[in-house]
Amino acid sequence: MIAFLRNIAAALLLQIFSFSGYAQDSSLSGKKDFTAPAPFILTDTLPKEFSVDITDYVTSCRDGFFDSYIKNGQLDTETTQQPYNELTARKSLLHPVNEINIFFSVQNTSALEKYLYFECGSPDLLKLVNINDPERKIQTGGFLGHTNRVSTYSPNRYLILQLPPGKTSSFLVYLKFMGSYKQRVVPVLLSEKAYQARSIANIDRTRLQLIYHSFIIGGIFIISLFMFVQFFLNKDKAYLFYAAYGLCISLLSEKIMELNCNIHLISHFIPYYVFYSHIILQLFASFFYIEFLRKLLNISKKEKRIWWYSYVIQRLILVACIAACTVFFIPENSAFAAIAYNYGAFVSTICMIPLLVLLILSKKKDPAIKFVIAGFSAVVLGTVTVIYINRSGLYQSFNLFHPISILEFAFILEMICFGMALGYKTYKQKLEKETMALQKSETEIAALKAQMNPHFIFNCINSIDAFIHSNDKYNATLYLNKFAKLLRNILDSSKQNAVAFTKDVETLRLYIELEELRHENKFKTSIQIDDALLTNDYKVPPLIIQPFVENAILHGLKNREDNDGLLQIQVKKAADKIEYIIRDNGIGRKAAGLIAQNKESSYGMQMSFDRIKLFNGEENPSVQIMDLHDDDIASGTEVKVFLNII
Amino acid sequence: MITAIIIDDEAKGRLALREKLAAYCKQVNVLAEASNGQEALLLIQHHKPQLIFLDIEMPKMNGFEMLSALSEKKFHIIFTTAYDQYAIKAIKYAAFDYLLKPIDIEELKTAVEKIEQKQNHQTQTQAELLQQNLQHPKKQLNKLAIPTLDGLLFFDINDIIHLEANSNYTFIHFLNKPKITASKTLKEFEEILPPGIFFRTHHSHLINLNYIKRYIKGDGGQIELQNGNYVDVSRRKKEEFLKAIGH
Numbered sequence: 001m002i003a004f005l006r007n008i009a010a011a012l013l014l015q016i017f018s019f020s021g022y023a024q025d026s027s028l029s030g031k032k033d034f035t036a037p038a039p040f041i042l043t044d045t046l047p048k049e050f051s052v053d054i055t056d057y058v059t060s061c062r063d064g065f066f067d068s069y070i071k072n073g074q075l076d077t078e079t080t081q082q083p084y085n086e087l088t089a090r091k092s093l094l095h096p097v098n099e100i101n102i103f104f105s106v107q108n109t110s111a112l113e114k115y116l117y118f119e120c121g122s123p124d125l126l127k128l129v130n131i132n133d134p135e136r137k138i139q140t141g142g143f144l145g146h147t148n149r150v151s152t153y154s155p156n157r158y159l160i161l162q163l164p165p166g167k168t169s170s171f172l173v174y175l176k177f178m179g180s181y182k183q184r185v186v187p188v189l190l191s192e193k194a195y196q197a198r199s200i201a202n203i204d205r206t207r208l209q210l211i212y213h214s215f216i217i218g219g220i221f222i223i224s225l226f227m228f229v230q231f232f233l234n235k236d237k238a239y240l241f242y243a244a245y246g247l248c249i250s251l252l253s254e255k256i257m258e259l260n261c262n263i264h265l266i267s268h269f270i271p272y273y274v275f276y277s278h279i280i281l282q283l284f285a286s287f288f289y290i291e292f293l294r295k296l297l298n299i300s301k302k303e304k305r306i307w308w309y310s311y312v313i314q315r316l317i318l319v320a321c322i323a324a325c326t327v328f329f330i331p332e333n334s335a336f337a338a339i340a341y342n343y344g345a346f347v348s349t350i351c352m353i354p355l356l357v358l359l360i361l362s363k364k365k366d367p368a369i370k371f372v373i374a375g376f377s378a379v380v381l382g383t384v385t386v387i388y389i390n391r392s393g394l395y396q397s398f399n400l401f402h403p404i405s406i407l408e409f410a411f412i413l414e415m416i417c418f419g420m421a422l423g424y425k426t427y428k429q430k431l432e433k434e435t436m437a438l439q440k441s442e443t444e445i446a447a448l449k450a451q452m453n454p455h456f457i458f459n460c461i462n463s464i465d466a467f468i469h470s471n472d473k474y475n476a477t478l479y480l481n482k483f484a485k486l487l488r489n490i491l492d493s494s495k496q497n498a499v500a501f502t503k504d505v506e507t508l509r510l511y512i513e514l515e516e517l518r519h520e521n522k523f524k525t526s527i528q529i530d531d532a533l534l535t536n537d538y539k540v541p542p543l544i545i546q547p548f549v550e551n552a553i554l555h556g557l558k559n560r561e562d563n564d565g566l567l568q569i570q571v572k573k574a575a576d577k578i579e580y581i582i583r584d585n586g587i588g589r590k591a592a593g594l595i596a597q598n599k600e601s602s603y604g605m606q607m608s609f610d611r612i613k614l615f616n617g618e619e620n621p622s623v624q625i626m627d628l629h630d631d632d633i634a635s636g637t638e639v640k641v642f643l644n645i646i
Numbered sequence: 647m648i649t650a651i652i653i654d655d656e657a658k659g660r661l662a663l664r665e666k667l668a669a670y671c672k673q674v675n676v677l678a679e680a681s682n683g684q685e686a687l688l689l690i691q692h693h694k695p696q697l698i699f700l701d702i703e704m705p706k707m708n709g710f711e712m713l714s715a716l717s718e719k720k721f722h723i724i725f726t727t728a729y730d731q732y733a734i735k736a737i738k739y740a741a742f743d744y745l746l747k748p749i750d751i752e753e754l755k756t757a758v759e760k761i762e763q764k765q766n767h768q769t770q771t772q773a774e775l776l777q778q779n780l781q782h783p784k785k786q787l788n789k790l791a792i793p794t795l796d797g798l799l800f801f802d803i804n805d806i807i808h809l810e811a812n813s814n815y816t817f818i819h820f821l822n823k824p825k826i827t828a829s830k831t832l833k834e835f836e837e838i839l840p841p842g843i844f845f846r847t848h849h850s851h852l853i854n855l856n857y858i859k860r861y862i863k864g865d866g867g868q869i870e871l872q873n874g875n876y877v878d879v880s881r882r883k884k885e886e887f888l889k890a891i892g893h
Contacts, residue, residue, distance in 0.1 A: 455703060458728035458747055459656060465748035466658035469665030520657050559705045 039105035039168050040189065042114055049193035054104060058084040058187050061101035066127060066174035070136055084187075098177040102187065105170040108163040116161045117195040118173070121185030125176035128159045132169050142176070158195060206261040209401060213257035216408045220250040223415050227422070234426060241292035242418060248285035249411050255281065260402045283321040286348045290314040290355070296421060297359075297366055306358045313351050349383045356380055367428075368421040375417030382410025446607060447542070448494040452487075453550065453604065460514050479517055486510040493542035498615075498646065501538040501578070505529060505571070511546060512567070515553050523557040523565025523584075532573045539646055540578065541615045545569075547604030548582045548639045556586020556637055573645075577622075580641040588634030589627055616644045648762060651693060652679045653686040653709070654701040654726065663699060663726070663749060670751050671758045683707025687715060695721055697761055699745075702727045710736075714777055719769040722761045732785065738838050740776040741791035741798055768798045775800055787840075792818065792828045799826060803843070807857045807873050809835055811850035819873060821857070845890050847879045855891060 040057045060083065069075065084102060108114050118128065126142040139159045163169050175185065190198065224246030231239035255277050258267055267273040290310050293299070301307050356376045359369065389403040460483050467476035489507040493499045505527075512525050549569065557565035570581040586592070612621040622642035628635045650667070654660045660679045667674045677693045680686035682704055690698065698721055702709040709725065710733070725737050725744035737744045743757045772791055779787045791798045801820065810817040811832035819825045828835070836844070836852055846852050847869065862868040866881040879887050 454729035459659070462662060462728060462748040463656070463658035466662035466665070469662050469669075518656055518658065554705075 039107040039170075042106055042108045042110065042116070042163060044110045046191070049191055049197060051188055051190045051194045051198075054187050054189050055084055058102050058104045060084050061103055061172070063099060063101065065101040066129070066172055069172055070129065070138065073136060075131065098175075100173075100175040100177075100185065102173045102175070103170065104173075104187065105168050106161065106163055106189070107168040108165055111165050113165055114163045115192055116163060117158045117190040117192070118161055118171070118187070119158050119190060120173065120175055120187045121177070122157055123175040123177050123185070125174075126157065126159060127174040128161075129172050130162070130169060131172060132167075158190070158198075161189075202262075209405070210257065210261045210263075212401070212405060213253060213261065213408070216412060217250050217253045217257065219412060220246050220253060220415060223419065224250060227419075230422070230426075236295070236426070236429075238292055238295035238422060238425070241288045241295060242422060245285055245288040245292055246415065248281050248288060249415075251277070252281045252285065253408055253411070256402070256404050256408070260404075280321065280324045282348055283317050283324055286352065287314060287317045287321060289352075290317070292418075293355075293359075293372065296368060296418075296425060297364065297372065303362060303364070306355070306362060309358060310355060313355065317348070317351070346387060349380065349387070352376075353380060368425050371417045371421035371424065375414035375421070378410045378413040378417065379407070382407040444494055447611065448490065452490060456515075456518075456550070459518050463514075463517050479514065482510050482513055486514060490543070497541060498539035499542045501533055501536075501540050504540050504542055505534075507543060508546060508549065508569075511543070512549065512569075515550075519553065519558055521563050522560070523553065523563070523567050525567045525569070527569045527571075529571045530573045533571055533578065538578065540643055541611050544608055544611055544615070544643070545580050545582060545639075545641055547608045548580075548641065551605060552582055552584035552586060552637065552639070555592035556584040556588070559587045559592060560585075574642075576645050578643045578645060580639075580643070582639040582641075583628070583636065584638075585628075585636040587636075589625075589637055590634055612641065612643070616642075648674050648697050648758070649693065649695045650674050650676050650697040650699065651686070651689055651695045652676060652699045653683075653704075653712070654679075654699070655681050655704040656701075657681070659701065659726070659747065666749060666751060666754055667758075670755055673762065674758055683709075683712035683715070686712055690716065690721070697722045697724065697758075699724050699726055701725075702730055702733045710776065710780060713773055719773050720767075721769060722764065722767050723769060724757050724761070735838060736776060736779050736787060739779055739787045739790050740772045741793055742772055742776070771800065772798065787838075790838075792826065793830060794826055794828055803839060804854075804856070806839075806844075806854055807871055808851060808853040808875065808877055809844075810852075810877075819871075819875060821873070845887060847877055847883055847887055849880065851877045853877055858891065861891070 038057065040052070040054050102120075106116065120126070123142045126140060128139045128141075129136055141157060141159050161169070161171065173187075177185070224243045227239045227246060228243035231237070231243060254265065255273070257263065258265060258273075266277070290313060294307075294310055294314075299307050299310065356373070359376065360373055362369075386403050386407045389406075460479070464476055464479050464483065467473075467479065486507060489503070489510070493504070493507070509527065512527075516523070516525065549567070552567055557567060564585075566585050568581070568583040570579075570583075572579045572581070609621040609623060612623060613619070616622055624640040626638045626640075628638055652660050652663055654663070660681070664676055664679065667676060674697070677695055678689045680689050683706060686698075686700075700709045700713070700723055702725060704712075707715070713719070713723075723742055725733075725742055726747055726749065727733060727744065728747045734744060743760065745753055745757060768791075775789045775791055778789050782788060788802055788804065789800060790803050791800050801818075805821045805823065807819045807821055809832055810819070812827070814829070814831055816828045816830060816832045816835060817825050818828055832850065832852055836846055839852070843854055843856060844852055845855050848866075853869065853871065857872045859870045859872050861879075862870065866879040866884045867887075869877045869879060871877060
């Protein structure tokens with residue numbers, strides 16, 4: 001495992017710094033004493049099925065030689081006589097295009113006209129001309145969709161050589177490699193039989209690949225479609241970006257399929273599609289990928305590093321996307337296109353690795369993060385493996401499958417992981433919603449309970465019962481109605497988070513009047529309210545100060561020896577707040593504390609603290625409690641409650 | 647004639663009770679009314695009533711506290727309360743009478759009649775039991791006054807092995823004590839005994855889960871208790887029972 005990682009690291013380093021190394025290779029193409037090699041002799045004694053490495057029969061020509069020959073038909077022997085270098089050499093980091101001009105001859109000693117097939121690596125563009133042909137007709141091939149290609153559907157790495165009997169035919173070949181990969185380009189001649197055998201083998205190989213790619217493309221596309229539908233159901237944008245990402249990946253896979261299986265779907269309509277789409281799709285995929293992660297994990301500005309890194313990278317990718325799209329308007333030889341083609345996958349992977357590291361290091365508690373890291377790692381590992389395989393030359397041992405298939409498989413793994421992450425997130429949200437609804441109804445019930453202290457209710461009824469038994473019909477009805485009105489208001493408001501201030505004051509008055517009735521003449525009440533509060537339509541949480549008033553009456557005023565108790569309630573508008581002041585001249589908190597606490601009312605106080613916090617959206621409830629003193633003797637309690645105006 | 651004192655901090659509460667007694671329980675003669683504990687202590691010592699109506703919820707000194715401040719309790723008590731589930735349970739354990747406010751006339755009549763018929767009272771012992779229960783640090787009620795035909799008997803609920811219904815009576819089997827016949831229904835016992843310890847296995851059986859010896863499987867099954875008695879488990883209760891014993 002360590003060796004593997006070291007190899008990958010070496011491959012990556014090589015990729016970054018290797019252009020100098022390649023420059024040394026190019027020194028081989030310098031002028032040396034060299035004799036033109038003999039032509040390859042084609043005799044009848046050769047077996048029917050053969051393929052021959054003709055490196056020894058090939059000479060390299062100077063750059064641009066092919067084009068100049070086509071123009072003026074002049075053969076320049078000086079420039080043709082250079083040894084053939086079988087390795088492609090990249091001229092520079094910023095122009096990773098290799099052009100090779102080669103020359104070779106074939107002598108047909110047979111009495112019959114023969115046909116041979118020429119192959120030389122897998123170039124993006126392949127051009128061949130027969131020197132003996134006065135018309136200098138060009139045969140083309142290669143993977144790059146090209147306008148003057150012989151046949152769009154032919155296996156495009158083979159060109160046919162027509163060899164008249166008893167003659168020597170010479171050929172000039174132009175090869176163009178857009179890749180910066182270090183690859184062997186061995187010129188090979190194949191007999192017709194060998195060509196057919198290769199073709200059949202190729203069909204078998206591509207058939208398998210076709211099935212594999214179809215599965216991948218279909219699978220990813222269906223997942224994307226499913227996610228798109230999910231977006232409409234859940235209105236969670238993470239699904240939308242995931243669907244977009246999936247679409248890019250399935251298109252990327254489709255492009256790989258077109259390239260590997262020699263089929264032309266989109267490239268049939270857009271000739272350069274296969275060549276350019278790669279970088280554009282990759283960049284768009286990365287863009288949507290980051291956006292998806294940000295939405296899925298709810299990355300907030302608080303998570304500085306992740307937020308900024310993903311933000312900056314994403315914007316850069318967007319710029320690169322737009323820039324990459326311009327390649328469609330730039331001529332085929334553009335260095336920019338070549339750079340995009342060569343470094344696109346590499347650079348976008350390099351950009352993603354820090355994000356993955358940041359996610360792994362982050363202490364995010366989101367359980368979806370495990371799925372994200374798993375999926376993310378699969379793709380990064382897949383990409384790194386593919387880059388390693390391609391650059392190290394190992395890819396030549398992949399016969400049945402293109403190494404990129406590994407990456408496609410990683411994509412499928414990732415999609416499964418991300419699908420799970422999304423599913424998990426949605427499940428959690430649903431659960432949260434349910435708990436929220438439950439909590440809400442629990443709070444409602446708790447608020448109702450807090451406002452309907454059973455002692456209060458039963459004692460009120462008891463007081464009314466007393467009026468009935470003392471034949472005081474007027475007061476019995478009066479207080480029964482007040483009580484009914486209070487109950488109705490409480491029941492109405494328990495369903496709401498906030499009620500009109502004026503209505504709430506009315507409810508509070510009813511409550512106080514009923515308490516006064518219970519504790520006949522024990523205390524008097526004065527309520528002062530700012531006009532501004534009564535004329536405007538302010539909303540307050542229902543009966544939020546009732547527990548403080550109840551406390552003032554039951555623990556402060558009720559315990560007074562005499563009947564001179566005074567309950568003062570003042571409500572003022574102070575800037576952006578409503579200020580309640582509840583003052584009593586009772587026995588004070590200290591003395592009241594010595595007398596057994598009333599469970600219900602302290603529960604009510606706690607409820608009010610919580611509700612004030614919730615209403616104001618604050619850490620600590622805006623409640624101030626002060627002990628009042630008169631010459632060091634406790635003379636009551638003052639409670640101030642502040643509510644934000646909404 | 648029963649002499650009585652009303653103790654309630656709320657004037658309206660006293661008024662309502664006084665008027666109801668005057669109108670529907672003419673045999674009760676209200677000697678005085680107290681609005682707090684201290685006042686009540688003085689009035690009781692002075693009037694020596696046969697019956698007191700005692701409100702539990704009172705400022706400064708509540709009904710229970712007032713009761714424990716009295717050295718001699720030679721009277722019947724009817725507790726009155728608006729709402730206090732814990733206090734009501736404690737009252738039930740001590741087998742005191744109580745009335746919920748606002749007081750129902752029929753309930754008031756029944757309670758007064760019951761007191762009229764009683765030859766003697768055990769208020770002193772009942773009050774002691776009440777105090778013991780109230781002083782339990784974890785607010786657990788352990789001591790139970792059980793009314794029998796011979797008067798109140800006092801037990802620790804942890805000594806009860808099982809209870810068996812017998813129409814309006816209940817047989818109670820104890821650890822190391824002969825069984826007694828309580829003049830209360832099994833349902834009433836089920837309501838006050840702690841549900842974590844006592845389990846109703848059958849419409850006529852209530853058992854203490856701590857005294858199970860073994861469970862014999864069957865349609866509903868049977869339980870052998872530590873005193874060797876067998877108790878049926880009804881089919882409906884089987885699942886719940888197995889859950890209660892942790893299966």
